[in-house]
Amino acid sequence: LPITDERMTRFWITLDHGIKFVLNSINLMIGGELFIPKLPSIKIIDLVKALDKNIKYHIIGIRPSEKLHEVLCPADSSRDTLEFKDYYLIKPSPYIVTTKDQGNDYRINKNNEKGKFVKSNFVYNSGTNPHFLNIRELKKLI
Numbered sequence: 001l002p003i004t005d006e007r008m009t010r011f012w013i014t015l016d017h018g019i020k021f022v023l024n025s026i027n028l029m030i031g032g033e034l035f036i037p038k039l040p041s042i043k044i045i046d047l048v049k050a051l052d053k054n055i056k057y058h059i060i061g062i063r064p065s066e067k068l069h070e071v072l073c074p075a076d077s078s079r080d081t082l083e084f085k086d087y088y089l090i091k092p093s094p095y096i097v098t099t100k101d102q103g104n105d106y107r108i109n110k111n112n113e114k115g116k117f118v119k120s121n122f123v124y125n126s127g128t129n130p131h132f133l134n135i136r137e138l139k140k141l142i
Contacts, residue, residue, distance in 0.1 A: 001048060001055055001056065001057040001058075002046065002057070002060045003042075003045065003057045003058070003059055003060065004059070004060055004061060004063060004066060005045060005059065005061070005062045005068060006045050006059060006061045006108060007043075007068055007127075008043070008044040008045075008068050008069070009041050009042065009043055009044065009068070009069050009070070009074070009126040009127045009129075009132075010042055010044065010069075010070050010126050010132055011039040011040070011041055011042075011070050011072065011126045012039060012040050012041065012042045012138075012141070013034065013037065013039050013100075014141065017037070018037075018047050018059070021035070021037045021087070025086070025087075026108065028105065028111070030049065030104055031092070032091075032092025032093070032107060033089050033090060033091055033092050034074045034089065034090040034092075035087050035088075035089055036059060036087060036089070036090065036124065037086065037087050038086055038087055038088070038131075039129075039131075039135070040129070040131045040132060040133045040137075041126040041127070041129040041131065041132045042126075042132065042133050042138060043089050043132065045057075046133070046134065046135050046138060047138060047142075050138035050139045050142060058082055061123060063108040067095045068125030068127065069125050069126045069128075070096075070126040071123060071124065071125050071126075072088070072124045072125075072126075073088050073090065073118075073122065073124035074123060074125060075121045075122065075123045076128045077090050078118055078119070078120055078121055078123075079117075080116035081117070082106060082107060082116065082117055082118070083115055083116055083117075083118050084109065084113055084114060084115045088118070088124060089109075091105075091106050091107055095117050105142040
C-alpha cells in the first residue's frame with residue numbers, strides 16, 4: 001500500500017454524523033455562515049494498521065500540492081470564527097449578509113447556545129487537534 005508520508009493526518013467523520021451535522025446546521029443557520037464540525041483526527045498510518053496489522057506499506061513521498069494536515073478553520077478566518085460546543089462557525093463576509101441579517105453577530109444560535117470568538121490566528125488543523133482516534137477505535141468504525 002503506498003503512503004505518501006507517515007506524519008499525514010485527516011479529520012474523521014462517519015456518514016451518519018455528517019448527515020446529522022448538515023441537518024442540524026440547516027436548522028441553526030441564519031445565512032451565509034460556515035459550520036465546521038468538531039471532529040476527531042486520525043493518523044493515516046493508524047488507519048492502515050486498523051485495516052490490517054500485517055499490511056505492507058511503503059512511503060512514496062508527498063506529492064505536489066498535497067497537504068500533511070487538513071485545515072478546516074484557517075488562521076485568516078480567525079477574526080470571524082466562533083466556537084460552540086460541537087462546532088465552529090465562520091461568520092459570512094459582510095458583502096453577502098442580507099439586510100435582515102445585518103444586525104446579527106452570530107454569537108447566540110437558535111438553541112440559545114452562546115459562542116465565543118476564538119483567539120487571533122486560531123487554526124483548526126487535523127495535526128494539532130487534541131482528539132485523535134487510536135487504532136482500536138478506528139477498527140470499530142471501519
